[in-house]
Amino acid sequence: MATITGATRVFGILADPIAHVRTPALFNALLEEAGVDGVMVPIHVASNELASLWQGLRAMKSLGGLVVTVPHKSAILDLCDEVGDAARAIGAANVVRRTDDGHMICDMYDGKGFLEGMRAQGRDPAGRSVLLVGAGGAASAIAFALAEAGVESLTIANRTEAKAADLVARLSRHYPDGRFAVGQAVAGGHDIVVNGTALGLRPDDPLPIDLEGAGSDTIVADIIMKPEVTPLLAAARDAGLTTHGGIHMLRAQLRLLAEFVGALPRE
């Protein structure tokens, strides 16, 4: 990294826990490559202190913006002065730009990032049957991006089924011609299965998806980046299935986020 001076623009990543996040290293490498005098640092904050933190971030003139991850993606909507269309539809945001006068403007790029990451690996979900597990911020974003991409069908499975039903209802409102359903977290019958939950971050987490019945050409995707090979991906690999790690989503998304916060010029 280049030397940090008093003129360096600061960016933050908001998370809790935070030790595992990989965005700062990748984001900073992107800025250095572009010759930008900016740096991203971890901002660890608990949910019950997010509003207090927010007041401070508004007052921090050297702050350019934030990348936001679990568990703050939904909570920041109410704290922002402007909310982008994608974030509004999904009910969550993962990036915030701070204007010079302290206004906070957010939007959601998780879905675009996941989709671009799939496409970059030659795994276009258009016309495929997809199972998505989870109905939180990231999962919702991915669901909307998959709907936009024209999947053949999208099944949502979630521990709290009402949340899955709510997501299906929102998807149906935005994409009246789409095929959306609430279902079980079982791979059988789907071309692509996606873990959109945090299960797998901790070593003793249960597998988020039952791989029972998965066809040999099933793609098993995870949004978790650390460990790089989650227990789900390890199990999929053992079963001879194609795996798609969280890093693809992050890499595809990084430039979009850097542009949104003003760290890089828009391409």
Next chain:
Amino acid sequence: MATITGATRVFGILADPIAHVRTPALFNALLEEAGVDGVMVPIHVASNELASLWQGLRAMKSLGGLVVTVPHKSAILDLCDEVGDAARAIGAANVVRRTDDGHMICDMYDGKGFLEGMRAQGRDPAGRSVLLVGAGGAASAIAFALAEAGVESLTIANRTEAKAADLVARLSRHYPDGRFAVGQAVAGGHDIVVNGTALGLRPDDPLPIDLEGAGSDTIVADIIMKPEVTPLLAAARDAGLTTHGGIHMLRAQLRLLAEFVGALPRE
């Protein structure tokens, strides 16, 4: 600099304006040299938003602490949960440690930094007659540190004599056995003379101290760092006297600040 990860400890420097500050580059070099996973970034905040910022910094769990400079050195005293003895006596602080539960503890190291810088060069002021020119924040901090170090006598000279008298009164309250006096900015009769003002920053500034009558073993010290050789130090060198530049104070203080905020283990 080393790669910043989610586990990297963050430190800030608070200032307004901030573009000129040199501390982040030097502090980060110190941490890198010590192999510490930490980074200092500029936190630019206006005085009227300092209290809002403070609430945010309390909530930021990845924040280890702050170095504080103009114009916030006095204002932070009221915002901290604990104020060190030196800061309390001087009425200003330049460093804040954030405990894991968000408590903010400040202290003042400008004086200790000056003292350690002298000692590191084998110039212990204990038992010596010292002339200090200036009565502002930095000069006050140095005065208290010199009193604590056990100087034989300390003479304060200041353009506005009432401020010198006030500093002498505060010193006398804290060190009833010390010998403190208001005097003239003339070197004669002193073992060590110190410029604690900003005179010398600009090329056309008058010399802060008249070197008339200085004995050949007089030490002439300056707190100004840029230029490295101030007109005062150049004059002292021409007169064959020992000179002591401002960089010694900064270097000695950096380590103390890094220790105070927990970035380096205490030596």
